[in-house]
Amino acid sequence: MATIVEWISVLLALAGAVFCAISAFGLIRFPDVYMRSHAATKSAALGVLFILGGAFLYFWAVDGAVDARLLLAIVFVFLTSPVAGHLNGRSAYRSGVKMWKGSVRDDFKDVLEKAGTSAPDAAFEKEKPKLP
Amino acid sequence: MPKGSDIFLQNVSKIVVFLVLAFALYLFFTGHGSPGGGFIAGLMSAGALLLLALAYDIETVRKVVPFDFKLITAIGLLIALGTGTGALLFGQPFLKHAFGHFDLPLLGDTELHTALIFDLGVYLAVVGVTMTILLTIGEDR
Numbered sequence: 001m002a003t004i005v006e007w008i009s010v011l012l013a014l015a016g017a018v019f020c021a022i023s024a025f026g027l028i029r030f031p032d033v034y035m036r037s038h039a040a041t042k043s044a045a046l047g048v049l050f051i052l053g054g055a056f057l058y059f060w061a062v063d064g065a066v067d068a069r070l071l072l073a074i075v076f077v078f079l080t081s082p083v084a085g086h087l088n089g090r091s092a093y094r095s096g097v098k099m100w101k102g103s104v105r106d107d108f109k110d111v112l113e114k115a116g117t118s119a120p121d122a123a124f125e126k127e128k129p130k131l132p
Numbered sequence: 133m134p135k136g137s138d139i140f141l142q143n144v145s146k147i148v149v150f151l152v153l154a155f156a157l158y159l160f161f162t163g164h165g166s167p168g169g170g171f172i173a174g175l176m177s178a179g180a181l182l183l184l185a186l187a188y189d190i191e192t193v194r195k196v197v198p199f200d201f202k203l204i205t206a207i208g209l210l211i212a213l214g215t216g217t218g219a220l221l222f223g224q225p226f227l228k229h230a231f232g233h234f235d236l237p238l239l240g241d242t243e244l245h246t247a248l249i250f251d252l253g254v255y256l257a258v259v260g261v262t263m264t265i266l267l268t269i270g271e272d273r
Contacts, residue, residue, distance in 0.1 A: 069155075076151055083144045 005061035009054040016050030019043045032100040033092045041085030048077050138187065145187035152180040160255060161248075170251035174258025182266055190270055201263040208256025215250045 026039025056070040093108060156176035163169030185193045219228040231245035 069158075072151065072155060076148070079144055079148060079151075083140050086140050 002061045005057055009058040009061070012050045012054030012057065016047040016052075016054065019047030019050060023047060031102075033097050034089050034099060037085050037088045037092075041081055041088075045077055045081035048081075049074055052077070141187045145183050149180045149184055152176055152183070156180065160251065163251060164245065164247070170254030171258055174255045175262060177255075177259050178262035178266065181263060185266070185270065190267060193267070197263075201260045201267065203260075205257050205260030205264065208253045208258075208260060210253070211256065212250050212253030215246055215253065218246070 020043070023039050023043035026043065027036050030036045030039055052070050052074050056067060056074070059065050059067050059070075099106065153176075156173045159168035159176060160170060160173035161168075163173070181193055181197060184196065215229075216227040219230075220226060222230075224230075227250075229246045229250070231243055231247075234242055234244055236242050
């Protein structure tokens, strides 16, 4: 029983490492910020989740200890990594970073123009909260 | 703060702040037997409040935690000093700690240690100092 779970956790950790490596390749190979953010956010988060899940299974099967911190870390990474990617892409767009020249579609630009704030920074300046 | 300008960050930080605070509480109480303690728990609590300040603004943090953080630092230092001088009342040297086993209603047999009270002082001092630094730097005045 424990051997099977050990094998499963080994496979999970290996899959996670492979996902992280693919994410790193994406960071090097993709042409613009948005695609790189896509690679860094999704596959790296999935890789980390797999590695954490493998570690959780291993300690559960071998030591018999349910490590709630690993479960909490899985939930935490799952929640925060997409939001971090969203904020990266959003702040890059708002500060005027150009998309790759092969891009064919930009819906956010239409929305910003409809709101009367076509300049990338103007919308942000208007929304900026006043500090006391 | 305009509504909907940062809706992902705001809604996720609403959940994540509680996760981080719960983990800080765990670190605070587990400090005796495994890694953790008052210092790291205080830093994590301050980190949760900083996340709240990033997602909303400083006014929200002041409304959620309506304490003067300089006062919290002072209270933490007083608690730490109080556990030290409390030992003098029993004829023991300064900062001598004691522990005992008690039967608590829900937890059963629990080992209670006066080092926890000292750690509470450390926790409050760290939260107070960190939040004072962050809020002082963050405010544009």
